Amino acid sequence: MNKSLKWVVAIMIGGGVVALLVWASIAGRQEAATEAKRERPIESPSRVSVQNGEATIQMDPANQSRNGIAVSPLQLTSRRQEYRANAVVLAVQELIDLRNNYVPARSQLEKAQASLDVSRRAYERVKALYEDEQNASAKAVQAAEGTMRSDEVTLKAAQDSYHLAEDNVRQRWGSVITSWLLKGSPEFEGLVRQENFLIQVTLPGSDIPAPQNASIETASGRILSAKLVGPLPRLDPRIQAPVFVYVTPRNPDVIPGMSLVALLPAGASARGLVIPRLAVVWWQGKAWAYVQVASDKFARREVLTEMPVGDGWFVTRSFPAEQKVVVTGAQQLLSEEFRSQIQVGGEETK
Known part of the structure; x- marks a missing residue:
């Protein structure tokens, strides 16, 4: 092989090597681009x-x-349109304590009345015997009268204690709840057993009447029904507004001392x-x-x-x-x- 042929062969071999390198580079880039595209997250058009x-x-x-x-x-x-009013769940322990004070006072009153009835009949009987040809002694008449007068004093004291206990309840809770307590009514027993709860509602203003029915919104957003019991003989010291009490059935969102919101219907209806x-x-x-x-x-x-x-x-x-x-x-x-x-x-x- 002459020298010129050797140069031609060398050039061809060199060109092939260069072409191979160029092809490998291009193929590598294409593969990298394909891999990157494959790894890219699929993007959906915004809806x-x-x-x-x-x-x-x-x-x-x-x-x-x-x-x-x-x-x-x-x-x-x-x-109907509604007013929002402050509300709080009342504890009934005070009512229970007041009843515990009232019950003994009533028992003492009944006992004193019974004793007086007995001593009065005894006095009247002895006095009649004395006046009927003195079949009873004057001393016996005086003793019977003394017993009767003593029982009258005891009855008066028992009556005062009874009325004091009753007035104490009425001054704190109003006439309706006082009636429940004095009678031991089912309404009162329901409060003691926590089947129902009392809700104190402060009206937004003195010119707004208390509706017979209201809704109570709890902290969780639950709406409960409530019925009017009556006014409480007290004012809210924060805003000097009248206070009413409502009763609502037992609910997990109602706990004594908890602050709630009362929704009071008022005004015309809206569509x-x-x-x-x-x-x-x-x-x-x-x-x-x-x-x-x-x-x-x-x-x-x-x-x-x-x-x-x-x-x-x-x-x-x-x-x-x-x-x-x-x-x-x-x-x-x-x-x-x-x-x-x-x-x-x-x-x-x-």
């Missing part, structure tokens, strides 16, 4: 938008079914809707509900909570009648809404 100032989430019927989304139409109803408690989700300290604005779209709308009712909240605006709200799966929609927002935020930072 959340803002329409008419409301966050709206889009979800097709199949996803609605998988997430357990269920809706229900809202129905118009009427409800509105009840947003079910199951439809409400909480975010940033506010209540929200999802309304179905299309077959595959749900808008998050604020729920005003000034007028709670037994199974939700009464509202007079923002929710048209017959509009459907999500009653099952609202929390899933809220989670999906913010999950989509997080994905959008992540894309914007890339």
Whole structure:
């Protein structure tokens, strides 16, 4: 092989090596790009938008079914306006102590009355015998009269103690509860056994009458019914307002000494809707509900909570009648809404 041929062969071999290196480099880059693409998380387009100032989430019927989304139409109803008033659960230990003082006073009164009845009849009998040809001595008449007079004094003292105990109860608790205590009525026994509880309600003003029926809102948001017992002969020292007492059945959310809110109906009735408690989700300290604005779209709308009712909240605006709200799966929609927002935020930072 001559020298020129050797150079040609060397050049060809060198070119092949270079081509092989270039191909390997390109193949490596393509493989790295493919691997990076494979490892990149799958990103779904955001299903959340803002329409008419409301966050709206889009979800097709199949996803609605998988997430357990269920809706229900809202129905118009009427409800009287309500005042909110301070309320506190009263302890009945004071009533029990007052009854423990009253019972002995009543027993002493009955005993004194019985003794006087006996001594009066004895005196009258001895006196009649004395006047009937002195069949009894004057000394016996005097002794019988002395016993009777002593029993009269004892009865007067027992009556004073009895009335003092009764007045003490009435001055603290009013005439209705005093009557319960004095008679040992079923209402009083229900309080002692904690089947019912007394709620002290301070009216917002002296010009507001106490309604016969009220609602009590507990710390957990539960609404309880309460019936008026009567006025308490005292004023709330904080606001110098009249105080009334209501009775409500036993409930785990009602504990003596606990502060509550009383909802007192007053004024004219208003037309509105009840947003079910199951439809409400909480975010940033506010209540929200999802309304179905299309077959595959749900808008998050604020729920005003000034007028709670037994199974939700009464509202007079923002929710048209017959509009459907999500009653099952609202929390899933809220989670999906913010999950989509997080994905959008992540894309914007890339």
